[in-house]
Amino acid sequence: MDIMGNKTIISLLHEKCKLHGTKTFLLFEDNKQNTIAYTYQEFLNRVNKFSNVLLDFGVKKGDKVTLHLPNSSDFIVSWFSLANIGAIMVPTNVLSTASEMEYLIGHSNSVLLITEEEYLDKFESIRGHLPHLRNTLLIRCTNEQFKNMSFDYLIKKADANVPNITLDSKDVVSIMYTSGTTSKPKGCMITHTNYIYTGEAVSKAIRYSPEDRGLIVLPLFHGNGQYYLFMPALTVGGSIAITERFSASQFIKQTKRLRATIGSLFAAPIRMILAQNYDVKDKENFLRLVIFAQSVTQEQLNEFEQKFNVPLLQIYGMTETVAPPLMNPVDAPRDNTGIGRPILSGEVKLINEEGKEVQVNEPGQILVKGIPGRTIMKGYYKNEQATSTTMKNGWLYTGDQALVKENGYFYFVDRQKDMIKRAGENVAAIEVENVIMEHSAVYEAAVIGIPDEIRDEAIIAFVILNHSHSVTEQKLMEHCRTRLAKFKVPDLIEFVEEFPRTSVGKIQKHKLKNKVNL
Known part of the structure; x- marks a missing residue:
């Protein structure tokens, strides 16, 4: 028997409405600091109304609907309204180009597009190529x-009756496309049970309570805000705040205005926040913890925690893993230079290229044990080959490298694709990056490998300097030589003003390869 029963995110919402109907559930602050708030019951009413709008537009169970939206309360309303009628959300990045959107809408066979007026021009050139x-x-x-196609106009006319649609916990709720580097993006299918499991797992791991309020500043089309903040809040009957976009200068002040107690960031936003002029008043805030992902130096970790009086917890997860299988614990020693240890319901192992488990302190690929459609994604949409390559014998192959130490904590080594092969030796880009970033003049570094006829690959470092700091390539090379084995020292260091990034600040290393000046 399935201990979760036939629970869906809609039945969970109804359950919480009965318990907390008049409690503030969702707050949204736009770029002009205008705020809108919904109680649990008001949110459910809005969901039911928009569900009926969608039905009137002919959206049926199983249909895909593309969301091309910045963060907003109505992003969440759209997500739950689609789930309410058994349709499937396909969230996309507002920075995506027309050609990228043509692929995503076409591949997903989306029948409806939900977007904003300012993005309409983007779709004009591709509209004729999207028959569905x-x-x-x-x-x-x-x-x-555009009045007759506007959300608010349509929702005012709709009734709030609960749609008569049969939902199942195994139904797919969303298809989230992961960014491709050498191939087209792959769509991760996420079910009701995936979302329910994630809410339960994360809320217990970080002790999310009904009094907590999570703050989502990262783009909602990614799993981060959906998985790690929204679902735990709904699971325990807490509340959630959303900002239209991330602002490094405003982040702490937003947490104060919105009375948020839990935040979630990536490494790049953390560095951006630290680069701002410090306001000593920001040390007084409501935050009790901030979870984060990706590498941050020990100095930056210490600086953030001291300036804002809040503990950081590094985690590890992917769209495919749904819940983060590894987290630094709330109630045990933390080492935020690492990615933590398995959560209570998680099982992780590391294997070498021969498929054998590695020893302590030996790097290997991270494998996460899971049940498709329950504790890990159901699979990749319309891509059985990629699904079978990624999920084998109950294990999800992440493509990431880590090592585990005697204390049972895992430490990220590198993305497999970021391992540089130099004269027969494996070099982890992240190791070289961390050494470069130890220099006081360096703000951020990105290291890549490019083909080299003699040594397999040459090591190229791109560096952004701290404001008003300077250092020569020769000095940085000397810095590296004193801290790295000879084969790990970069062949070339290039200084740049900025890196090409994804919407959550991840450096797009495949684009850096086009910038190499040899």
Whole structure:
């Protein structure tokens, strides 16, 4: 028997409404600091109304609907309204180009596009190439000519009756596309049970309580905000705050305005926050913890915790793993230079290239044990080959390298694709990056390998300097030589003003390869 029963994120919402109907559930602050708030019951009513709008537009159970939206309360309303009628959300990045959107809408066979007025021009050139796409609805529409397709206009006319649609816990709720580097993005299918499991697992791991309020500043089209903050809040009957975009200068002040107690960041946003002029008043805030992912130096960790009086917890997870299988614990010693240890319901192992488990302190690929559609993604949409390569014999192959120490804590080594092969030796890009970033003049570094006829690959480092600091390539090379084995020292260091990044600040290393000046 399935101990979760036939629970869905919609039945969970109804359950919490009965317990906390008049409690503030969702707050949204836009770029002008205008705030809107919904109680649990008000949110459910809005979900039911928009569900009926979607049904009127002919959206049926199993249909895919593309969301091309910045963060907003109506992003969440759209997500739950689609789930309410058994349709499937396909969230996308507002920075995506027309050609990228043509692939995502076409590959997902989306029948409806939900976007904003300012993005309409993007879709004009590709509209004729999308035979499945029937209609477009608009959030925040000001132009009178688009009134009949505007969210607010349609929702005011709709009734709040609960749709008569049979839902199943195994139904797919969303298809989240992971960014591709050498191939097209792959769509991760996430079920009701995936979301329920994630809410339960994360809420217990970070002790999310009904009094907590999570703050989502990272883009909602990614799993981070959905998995690690929204679902735990709903699971325990807490609340959630959302900002339209991340602001390094405003982050702490946003947590104070919105009375947030839990945050989630990546390494790049942490560095951006630390680069701002420090306001000593920011040390007084409501935060009790901030979870984060990706590498941050020990000095930056210490600086953040001291300046803002809040503990950081590094975690490890992917869209495919759903819940983060590894986390630094709340109630045990933390080492935020590492990615933690398995959560209570998690099982992780490391294997070498021969498929054998590695020894302590030996790097290997991270494998996460899981049940597809329950504790890990159901699979990749319309890509059985990639699914079978990624999920084998109950294990999800992450493609990431880590090592485990005697204390049972895991330490990230590198993405497998970021391992540089130099004269027969494996070099982890992240190791070289960390050494470069130890120099006081360096703000951030990114290291890549490029083909080299003699040594397999040459090591190229791109460096952004701290404001008003300077250092020569020769001095940085000397810095590396005193701290790295000879074969790990970069062949070339290039100084740049910025890195190409994804919407959550991840450096797009495949684009850096086009910038190499040999």
